[in-house]
């Protein structure tokens with residue numbers, strides 16, 4: 001059974017809600033799924049997932065939320081290579097923030113690429129200004145790519 005590790009960055013719970021739905025969907029598709037909250041690099045590495053799924057909103061001025069930032073920093077500082085592993089990034093933001101739209105997701109995507117992970121797909125951007133229910137966009141995208 002292939003394994004998926006889910007890591008979530010959220011301030012107001014929107015990304016967490018999407019992650020809950022993603023977890024159920026991916027389990028129904030036959031994956032072994034673990035949601036690490038908050039994500040701790042050693043625990044994620046010990047799970048030895050085939051896929052890393054990062055679901056994150058953006059806060060501040062293009063920042064990774066506090067509940068995902070330690071994991072982001074651990075990956076950046078310890079640089080665990082993801083060679084042979086795949087990743088996907090689902091970014092939630094608001095285009096009214098202009099240049100920093102989904103910037104946390106972009107930082108995560110770039111870092112996973114630097115770690116030699118293989119992107120399953122280009123990053124999904126969900127714009128809170130356009131999409132009332134993020135899961136309506138997220139779940140079809142996950143179904144398509146997993």
Ligand SMILES: Cc1cc2nc3c(=O)[nH]c(=O)nc-3n(C[C@H](O)[C@H](O)[C@H](O)COP(=O)(O)O)c2cc1C
Nearest residue numbers: 010011012013014015057058060062093094101102
């Ligand atoms: C204080 C604050 C700062 C934000 N900064 C950004 C930003 O820089 N870029 C962006 O795309 N969205 C930004 N957003 C929008 C959130 O990322 C968006 O509403 C998201 O859906 C929230 O998800 P969450 O409920 O999981 O935190 C900001 C929202 C707030 C309240």
